[in-house]
Amino acid sequence: xxxxxxxxxxxxxxxxxxxxxxxxxxxxxxxxxxxxxxxxxxxxxxxxxxxxxxxxxxxxxxxxxxxxxxxxxxxxxxxxxxxxxxxxxxxxxxxxxxxxxxxxxxxxxxxxxxxxxxxxxxxxxxxxxxxxxxxxxxxxxxxxxxxxxxxxxxxxxxxxxxxxxxxxxxxxxxxxxxxxxxxxxxxxxxxxxxxxxxxxxxxxxxxxxxxxxxxxxxxxxxxxxxxxxxxxxxxxxxxxxxxxxxxxxxxxxxxxxxxxxxxxxxxxxxxxxxxxxxxxxxxxxxxxxxxxxxxxxxxxxxxxxxxxxxxxxxxxxxxxxxxxxxxxxxxxxxxxxxxxxxxxxxxxxxxxxxxxxxxxxxxxxxxxxxxxxxxxxxxxxxxxxxxxxxxxxxxxxxxxxxxxxxxxxxxx
Numbered sequence: 001x002x003x004x005x006x007x008x009x010x011x012x013x014x015x016x017x018x019x020x021x022x023x024x025x026x027x028x029x030x031x032x033x034x035x036x037x038x039x040x041x042x043x044x045x046x047x048x049x050x051x052x053x054x055x056x057x058x059x060x061x062x063x064x065x066x067x068x069x070x071x072x073x074x075x076x077x078x079x080x081x082x083x084x085x086x087x088x089x090x091x092x093x094x095x096x097x098x099x100x101x102x103x104x105x106x107x108x109x110x111x112x113x114x115x116x117x118x119x120x121x122x123x124x125x126x127x128x129x130x131x132x133x134x135x136x137x138x139x140x141x142x143x144x145x146x147x148x149x150x151x152x153x154x155x156x157x158x159x160x161x162x163x164x165x166x167x168x169x170x171x172x173x174x175x176x177x178x179x180x181x182x183x184x185x186x187x188x189x190x191x192x193x194x195x196x197x198x199x200x201x202x203x204x205x206x207x208x209x210x211x212x213x214x215x216x217x218x219x220x221x222x223x224x225x226x227x228x229x230x231x232x233x234x235x236x237x238x239x240x241x242x243x244x245x246x247x248x249x250x251x252x253x254x255x256x257x258x259x260x261x262x263x264x265x266x267x268x269x270x271x272x273x274x275x276x277x278x279x280x281x282x283x284x285x286x287x288x289x290x291x292x293x294x295x296x297x298x299x300x301x302x303x304x305x306x307x308x309x310x311x312x313x314x315x316x317x318x319x320x321x322x323x324x325x326x327x328x329x330x331x332x333x334x335x336x337x338x339x340x341x342x343x344x345x346x347x348x349x350x351x352x353x354x355x356x357x358x359x360x361x362x363x364x365x366x367x368x369x370x371x372x373x374x375x376x377x378x379x380x381x382x383x384x385x386x387x388x389x390x391x392x393x394x395x396x397x398x399x400x401x402x403x404x405x406x407x408x409x410x411x412x
Contacts, residue, residue, distance in 0.1 A: 009112040018202035020106055024209045025197060026183035028103040028216070033176055035096045040169050042089035046311060047162060049074045049082050049395050055343060055357035055411045058398075060158030067166055076365040079392035083309035086395070087231045090313025093143050094227050094242075098219030100136060102212075109197060125178075128171050135168025147312050149244050149260075156352075230314040233257065245314035254375030255383050257316045258308070260396065263381040267349035268402055270381070278386050280370075284333025284340075284408040291332075293386055296372060299324045299332075304367040310396035321390045323371040326363045330408045339363040341411040344389055347402040356398045357411050358391060367392045370403065 008014060052059035053071050061067075075081065111133070117123035139161065146157050153160055207215070229240035237245070237258075245258050263270075272278060279290045303322045309315035330339040342363050345355040362368055368391045371379065379385040384401030391399060 009109075010114040012109070012196070013199065013201045014112075015109040016199050016201060016203040018199065018205045019207070019209055019212050020109070020197045020199065021209070022182075022186040022197060023189070024212065025103065025106045026186040027213060028099055028106060029179060029183050030187070031099050032096065032103060033180060035092060035099070036169075036172060039089060039093055039096070040165065042085045042092075043161075043165055044070055045085045046082075046089060046395070048072060049085075049393075050398070051357065051359055054341065054359055057343075057353075057355050058357050060156060061162050064162070067162075073359050073361055074393065076362055076367070076392040076394075079306055079367065080309075081393040082395055083231065083307050083315040086309055086311060087313055087315060090143070090147060091224065091228050091231070093140065094147075094223045095220045097140060097144075097223060098216050100140060102216045104133065104136075107197065113196070128174055131167060131171035132175050135164060135171055138164050139168050147243065149312065227313075233317045243314065245312070254377040255380035257319060258314060259382050260310055260312075261351060263385075263402070266351050266354075266402075268347055268381065272347055273381070273386050273402065275386070278404075280387060280403060281405040282329055282333050282408070283406070284330060284335055286334030289332060293372070296324055296370070296387070299328060301372075302366070302369060304369060304390070304392075306367065306390055306392055308390075308396050308399060320375050321369055321371040322373040322376075323369040323387065323390075325366060326358075326368040326370060326389075326391075327366070329370060329406060330363060333408055335408055340408050343407040343409075343411060344400045344403060345405040345407075346400050347404045353397040353400070356389075356400050358389070358394070358398065360410075362391050362394065363408075365392060370406075 048071050050058050050060075051071075051074050052061065052064075053068065056062065110129070117126060142153055142157060142161050142164065145152055146161070151157060223242075225239065226242045227240050229236040229238065230243040230245050275293045279292055280296065282289050282291060301322055302325055303320060305318040305320050307316050307318050326342065327335075327339040330342070338360075340360050340363065342358050343355065344358065348354045358368075369389075370387050371384075371390045372387055373379065374383060379388060384403070387403045388401040389399045389403060
């Protein structure tokens, strides 16, 4: 009888690539073991940087329960901390996409294995595999959409990505505990044994397994080269062609550095920001004061060099900011020796983080400013004129722009 090629994905002979096998899969798996662990840790650090236990406005996952056990007061040193951790998180996530796709391709025959469950233990393993694959795709897809500022998913990115990460990493940790010893043995053996990934009727090879790994590595290198530049200013930023902040600088001059949202986009009325109409309302232990731009300029001015870094992974180099220290504003309303937390409200009418909270250690840092100038000139409208917050190591959204009100007091 003529030997017919299997036509169903559940048939072992359906998958004919000679590349599939335990050695190839093990190499990819170990790369992902290290990479995804770093992604998870830097993701937790990013979430902690928001200080979500400080105030409800900072907490985008109020029902996190025990999943918030790791949260701590985010430090202000080194001032480039968030720029580093979030830059690593986003860039590494993009670099791992070719590895993840190659790994899924290498094990796809197992997704169609019949019967779907041979025992209770096997059924649990298949369920964990479903959570692993589904979780990986969900986390990477939502992460890429967030980087591109394309919020196509239902609901807020923050809770979706946060809870999805815990589900995915739980399945990933269980899978790693079971498979890592096997993967290490496969690498030491350096040869393919009997395995359900090895095709019983392989097609003729067109590339070696090592050649395929070089191809995957080249894809990761390409992702790095076309995205990493978003964390720098100047010519390097233009190399980040796949990132929304990878193009030319927005204008030129002292205010010619990156932004996420323009004043027009969030509904800032220029009439409210004129020197003759805008007033900063500051409330604290001794009461409330209203300060115009002239009163703020009459206070002692300080200059600091700090970057801005956002959750999407882009950042700027140090910009020179000049303005009034937050702790001096706290002292103005009765907190001379013990600057407390502060709740900051913006003129912004639309979008998330119209207000935000900063911890006492952030307020007390002498580099934390209510900035009035940047790089020697007044803030532009898109950079927060007439005044904005700038705090070392804080995520960009907590460096509130178009500040209207500041309330000092214990928020935690």
